[in-house]
Amino acid sequence: MSGAILAIETSCDDSCAAVLAADGTILSNVIASQGIHDKYGGVVPEIAARHHLALLTPTIDAALKEAGLTLAEIERVAVTQGPGLIGALLVGVGQAKAIAAARHIPLVAVDHLQGHVAANFISPEPFEPPFICLIASGGHTLLARVEDHSSYTLLGETLDDAAGEAFDKGARMLGLPFPGGPALQALATEGDEEAFDFPTARNVKGLDFSFAGVKTSLLYAIADLGEAETQLRRADLAASYQRAIVEALVERLTRALDASGLGRVAIGGGVAANGPLRDAVSALGAVSHIPDRLLCTDNAAMIASAARFLPDCSPESALALDAYPSGAMR
Ligand SMILES: Nc1ncnc2c1ncn2[C@@H]1O[C@H](COP(=O)(O)OP(=O)(O)OP(=O)(O)O)[C@@H](O)[C@H]1O
Ligand SMILES: [Mg+2]
Known part of the structure; x- marks a missing residue:
């Protein structure tokens, strides 16, 4: 599909993948909650990172399937670069880089907080x-x-x-x-x-x-x-x-x-x-x-929404993309 964006969000304990059409319409928005941190009373960073390793690929597969697209039809890949738990972020960044490199498509680095703002730009009722x-x-x-x-x-x-x-x-x-x-x-x-x-x-x-x-x-x-x-x-x-x-x-x-x-x-x-x-x-x-409640808590549709308005990484910087745990992208 022309302009479809696949987005990946792994800044905390939810493994998230979404596909957005070029006009900002959500084609899929899948959230795999790890559901194991409550027994510790909070998110355990290393456990979160390890669970992303297990959950992220099936979550991306589910997002593509729900969108009715194959990876070959995705034209850009967006990923949360930070802020968040560094180990968790690196799983998403690594996966997004691999997809972009293998498919020769652009990678877009997104700040998680810009993503929360961009939840408001999602169709069918984008707020200008x-x-x-x-x-x-x-x-x-x-x-x-x-x-x-x-x-x-x-x-x-x-x-x-x-x-x-x-x-x-x-x-x-x-x-x-x-x-x-x-x-x-x-x-x-x-x-x-x-x-x-x-x-x-x-x-x-x-x-x-x-x-x-x-x-x-x-x-x-x-x-x-x-x-x-x-x-x-x-x-x-x-x-x-x-x-x-x-x-x-x-x-x-x-x-x-x-x-x-x-x-x-x-x-x-x-x-x-x-x-x-x-x-x-x-x-x-x-x-x-x-925004809809599901678009307020962590999700990848908001990351795709932010990516619609952000530039692609250059081919060189895409391969070198690093995550940041705190602060802002720019
Ligand atoms: N109905 C609700 N009322 C109050 N707080 C809520 C509600 N639903 C979720 N939250 C709170 O929202 C927070 C999770 O939000 P979000 O998923 O955006 O945070 P995060 O990604 O962990 O943090 P950040 O976005 O700052 O990196 C939790 O602290 C949770 O308790
Ligand atoms: Mg958040």
Whole structure:
């Protein structure tokens, strides 16, 4: 198929492959979750890398099959170059290089966070820049001004934990499984979000975030309540904790939006799958774009979407492509 992109994403514990048509329509988006990290309470980097070795080839095969294409019909290969777990990234980068070299097709290196932004460019309802974008995930929380399809300007970011990390750590304190975000959201539906007054780091200046305080407050609240009372109040604790995180995100997002004068807002990253956050962003009174939940958590369709607007690696740099664990591509 003319212009079809195969994308590979292995930055953390999900082995992901997707095929996008040249116009940004998803032909397939396969996610093989490793499902073994919950017993350790978090992702174990070396186990994640080894599982990508086992899972990635069948995941790519499944993505091609679902798209109704063969490898011979793919015209570009995109891969997440970073940030992420280095061993996990290298499995994806190695595989993408091998496919590109064997097929003599271009390789495109994609920054994972640009991928979360580009989830908003996917057809059938692509959201056009300019807009303000909140990216909240397991490893990052940032506000960006998106002026074009291939980059963004950073307006603010977390000074300590990411919002997803706060969800995961809070969930762990409440005895919930990993990843904690979905489990904490589910428990919160049975609780009173006004029961506890957890902080939203209003003292942090500008458009930066901080989630260390809310996490510590939950720890102290649990210690004060004691084991038995904590068990009885788990849903209230979850609901109040979730409210504080969502409020902190929405408060900065609102300020960034007002200051920009753009009146257009989008979200991305795993925490953008959170129901109360999605509801709050929809209610902002701006023109908003909220990607499907599956496109918020890690997936390769968003990597293919970013690649549509990025240049190919030169043949020499493609063979030498390396992964980076943190920071940005440029
Ligand atoms: N419904 C939800 N509510 C709150 N948090 C959620 C929800 N669903 C997923 N998350 C959180 O999203 C995070 C995972 O997001 P994502 O897959 O984008 O992160 P990551 O790739 O590990 O991190 P990064 O994108 O920063 O490298 C986890 O912390 C998870 O708890
Ligand atoms: Mg991610």
